[in-house]
Amino acid sequence: MKLTYLGTGAAEGIPSLFCQCDYCKRARAQGGRQIRSRSQLLVDGEISVDFPPDAFYHAARLSADLSAVKYLLVTHSHMDHFYAHDFILRGYKYAHDMTSPSLDIFGNAEVCEVFRECTRRELREDVGERIRLHEVKAFEPFCFGEYRATALAASHSSRDPFVYLLEKSGKKYLHLTDTGVLPEATFEYLSRVQGRIGAITLDCTFLFDRADFVRRHMGLEDNAYVLSRLKEYGLIDGDTRLVVTHFSHNSAPTPSRLRRAEREYGVIAAYDGMTLEF
Ligand SMILES: [Zn+2]
Ligand SMILES: [Zn+2]
Ligand SMILES: [Zn+2]
Structure with a gap:
């Protein structure tokens, strides 16, 4: 599987939209x-x-072909993860020669609701016909193309947030944003998964800041705890790629602090445009 990290910031981005703190100014x-x-x-x-x-910036500045995206897995309905207004542009006069004319969107009930709410006024029928919405439930695997995905319960401040386990030809990828330390039901599900996971992306909003009792996002210590549980289940070994992302300006992810995180925690700090294959 090839992973391309197009966006690696928290909801406010870096530099944060309206922020004049020293870190954002720098x-x-x-x-x-x-x-x-x-x-x-x-x-x-x-x-x-x-x-x-x-997404516009990712297509423009990182040369991503977003028309090639056939399947969209949505973790939760927060605007930094699901900005549904843009889908009105997926066809008609706005998009020609799309690599994949159809798009399947998978998410929870609230994600489906947000899609309808945001596209209600401007989505043309012919554009809407090529977009299929699928409501998925936690712990119920579903298949598309060559893939099998399972939404797992996350610990976050939106309704029914998900993280995802994705599998293709015996390879496994685990996507863990936005979430605090995973709920026990998710650990329990993962304890029954067979085989090793090739790569894991971890929410690292708080970086070195202690995030105890904040069950919305993680820092490096929470990441280490989650990984220790997965190791117990035999899901990760020395070759599993561990990527941290979703950084906030409040935790100042400077290059030197990220190098230190990589050294001390054995992780890879993602940046916009980073690719990884496993
Ligand atoms: Zn987020
Ligand atoms: Zn700032
Ligand atoms: Zn969120």
């Missing part, structure tokens, strides 16, 4: 990898996990 001045857009990950170029307001 990121604005430095540009390059210091800029972090909102969460979006491509798998093999045909699956997108989440669809943020920065």
Whole structure:
């Protein structure tokens, strides 16, 4: 599987839209990898996990072909993960020669509701006909193309948030944003999964800041705890790629702090445009 990290920032992005803190001012001045857009990950170029307001920027600045996305897995309804207004542009005069004319969107009931709410006024019928919405439930695997996906319960501040386990030809990928330390029901489900996971993406909003008792996002210590549980179940080994992402300006993910995180926790700090194959 090939993972492309298009967006690696938290909801407010880096530099945060309206922020004038020292960290954001420095990121604005430095540009390059210091800029972090909102969460979006491509798998093999045909699956997108989440669809943020920065999808436009991902297509424009990172040369992503978003018309090739056939399947969209939505973790939850927060706007930085599901900006549904943009789907009115998927056809008609706005999009020609799309690589995949059809799109299947998978998400919880609230995600389906947000899609209807945001596209109600402007979605043309001929554009809407090519987009199929699928409501999925936690712990019930579903299949599409060559893939099998399972939504797992997350610990987050929206209704029924999900994280996803994705499988293709014996390979497994685990996507863990936005979530705090996983709920016990999800650990229990994962304890029964057979085989090793090739790569895991972890919510690291808080980086080195202690996030005890905040069950919405994680920092490195929470990541380490989650990974220790997965190791117990035999799901990860020394070759499993561990990627941290969803960084917030409040935790100042400077290059030196991220290098330190990589050294001390054995993780890879994602940046916008990073790719990884396993
Ligand atoms: Zn988020
Ligand atoms: Zn800031
Ligand atoms: Zn969220």
